[in-house]
Amino acid sequence: MHTAALVLADAPAQLLPARSMMAFTLASHIILVPLGVALPLITLIMHGYGLRRGDPTALLLARRWSAVMAVQFAIGVVTGTVLSFEFGLLWPGMMGRWGDVFGIGFGVEAWAFFLEAVLIAIYLYGWRRLPARTHFLLGLPLPAAALLGAFGILAANSWMNTPRGFTLDQAGNPVDVDIWKAVFTPMFGPQYWHFVVAMLVTAGYVTAGVYAVGMLRGRRDRYHRLGFTVPFTLAAVFTPVQFMLGDSIARQVFQKQPVKFAAMEIVWKTDTHVPEYLFGRLHPDGSISGGIRIPQLDSVLAGFHTDTEVTGLTSVPAGDRPTPTQATIAHWTFDIMVGIGSGLALLALWYALIWLRRRRLPRTPWFYRCAAVAGVASVAAVECGWITTEVGRQPWIVYQNMRVAEAVTSTRAGSLWTTFALVVVVYVFVFGSFLAVLLRMRTRWRLDDAGGGPRPPAPETDTPYGPRSTVPADATPAGGGSAPPTGSRP
C-alpha cells in the first residue's frame, strides 16, 4: 500500500503488485496483533481482580472481553494464515534460499500459536462449567504463549534486518547455518521488547478508549470506570518504558543499520553536527524542503554529542539504499510514531499526577477525549513503526544479502493484480464484518445493562460458575459470545 509508488526503474513487473499485496495484508493483520498479544493479559488481570474481590462487575467485563478476544483471535488466525501462504506465493525466492536459515522462528511461533488456540478455546468455553479457580488458572498461560509467538515472528523479522548465522558458498547460497546466531540477531532484543511493550500499550489504550467514549457520553458508573481504569493504568505504566525502549532501538538502528537510520532521519551526507528534521521532504539531489530544522540535534540524539558522525544515505551506491521517496516515507512514519509516543507519555503523566495528588480519576472531559483518541493513535503508531522498519530496509528483503526484486514470484503481474483486488475485496468484507460484529455486541450489551434483558433466576445471579441447569438447552444453540436463541430464526 505505502510502497506502491516506489518501484525501481529496472524492477520486474511483479514487484509492485507483490509488494502492495504484502503491505496491504500485513497492515491489516497488524491491527489485530495488539489485541491478540495483550488483550488476554488485560482480561486476565480483570478476571483475577474480579475473583479476588468477588467483584461481579469485573467478572462481567472479563467475560465480555473474552468474547471480543475470541472474534479477534479467529480473524487473526485467518489473516495470519494468509501471510504464511504469501511467503510462498509472493516471495518464493527468499523462502527457497533462506527458509532454512531463518524459518526456525516461525516453527516456535507456530507451536506457540497452537498452544494459544487451545488455551483460548478452553478459556472461552470454560466460563460456564469449569470451577472458577481452575478456569482462571487454565487461562494464565495465555499471555506467556502470546509472548512466545511474538518471539518467533520478531526473530524472523529482526533476522531480515540484521541477517547472520550463515556463510555464503561460491554460488552465493547460505551454508554452515548457526541457528542460535540466526535467532538472536543484533536487532532481535531491541525489536522484541519494543514490539511487546507496543502491543501492551496499544491494547491498553484501545480497550480503555472504548470506555472513555462511554464516560464522555455520561456513563460514569462503576462498570465504565473499572473498564477504563485497568487497561489505561497498564498502558500508562508502560508508556514511559516504551519511550526509553524506542530511544534505545533508534540508537541500535544507528549502529547496526546506519543506512536505514540515515533514511529515518533523512541524512544525505555522512557528517558530524547533523541537524534533526521534523518531517520535511528529501529530494533526489539531497536537498530537503519543508519541515522544521533543529541544528545539531540528530548528532546529539544518535551519540549524545554534537561531534557524533552520522552515516548518510550517499555512503552506499544509489541501488543499495532507499530512494529519496522511500526515505521520506520512513522519515515521516518515524516522526509520526515518535510524536504519538510523546503525546501518549504526556497523557500518562497527566493521569499519574492526578492519581498521585488526588487518588482519583481525572474529571475533565478533555482528559477522556484524549484517552479516546489514544487508542486510535497508538494503532497508528504501530502501523508507522512497522512502515519505518520495512521501508527503511529497502531495497533489501534480507539486508545486504537479497533484494526484494530477487525474491519476488515469477507469476505474471496481471494475476497478482487480480488476486490483490480479490484480497482487498475479501479483507474489506472481513474487517467490515468484524467491526460491525463488535459494534453490535456493544449495543447488545448496553441494552442488556439498561435492564432490557430478562434476568435469569438464581442460582445464576449468585455465582458465575457451576452447572447451569436453569438455562434451557435451547438458549445456547450456537457457541460464540452471544448467539441467538433459535427462535429468532424465522
Next chain:
Amino acid sequence: MIADVMAVVLLLAIAAYACAGGTDYGAGFWDLTAGGAERGRRPRRLIDHAMAPVWEVNNVWLIFVLVIMWTGFPVFFQRVFTAMWLPLALAAVGTVLRGAGFALRKPARRLAGRRLYGAVFAVASLLTPFFLGAAAGGVASGRVTAATRASTDAWANPTSVLFGLLAVAATASLGAVFLSADARRFAEPQLDGYFRRRALGALAAVAVLAVITLFVTHGDAPHTWHGLTHGAGLVFVVVSALATAATVWLLTRPSGAWSRVAAVGVVASAVIAWGLAQRPYLVPTSLTVAEGAGADTSLRWLGIVTLVALVLVVPAVAFLYWLDTHGELESLTDADLRRSGAGDQG
C-alpha cells in the same frame, strides 16, 4: 537421515491437518447442503455447536505444515508455491472466507447476516480442500519441477482434479462421521441417523474416487502409482480400505462407537500411503528428500522445536478434546453476560 525424519514429521502434520481440518471442512460441506433456513436449521445448529470450541485448533495444523515445509524443505516449498500458484492462492482466499464466515456467523443475529456468513463459510469449505487436494495431486504426478511456471497444466490435470475431489469427499465423510457422534453426544437421535446416512454416502464416494484415482495415476503419475501398489505404500492403502469397511460397519451398528477413530484411520492412512508412495522423492522423480532438504542444523533444530512443542501441545490438545467431549466446554450466552454486574449500571 534427519531430513528423512523431518519428511515423516511433515507427512504426519499433513495427515493431522487432513483429519482435523478435514473434519471442519466436512462440517462446512454439510452446512452447505443442509437445505434452506428452516430445513437446515437443526443440522446447522449442531454443526455450529459441535465445531465452535475446536475449529481454530484444527486449522492451526496448516500453519505447521507450511512452516515445516519452508524451514525443513525450502527448495520444495519454493517449487510448490511457484508451480501451484493459482490453486494455493485460491485456497488461501478460501481459508480467510471460511474462517471469517464461521467466526462472524456466531455473533450475527439476523437471518440475512447468518445466511450470508453461512454461505461464505460453506462454499469456502468446499473450495479450499479441493484446491489443496489439487495442489497435492500436482505434486504426486510430478508436475512441480524446477522449470514449472504457474500454469493451468500444473493443476488442471486428471490426477490433480481427482485428488481435489477425493479431498472434498474425504472431508465430507469425516465431517459426517464426527457430526453423527456429536449428535449422539448432544442426544439428538434424529440427527445421528441423518449424518450416518450422509457419512455412508460420502464413504461410497471416497471409495469410488479412490478406485478411479488408482486407474488414472497408473498412466498420469506412474511413480506414485507404483508406490501405492507396492511395499509400504500398499500396506497403508490396504489399511485405508480396511478402515473404510470398518467405518461402514460401525456406522450401521446402533451404538456407532469407534466410528470416528475408524474414519480418521481412513484419511490418515490414505495420506501416509501417498507420502510413502512418493519415496524417496518430495516431488516424484525430480526432487528427492535429500535434495529438497534445508541445512542439517535447521532440520535438527526443527526436530527439537517439534519435540518440545509436542510435550507442550499434545497434553493441551488432548485436554481440550477431553473437556470438549465431556461437555465441560460451553459457550458464554447472553444470559451469562446479562446475569450479574448489570445491577450496578447507571
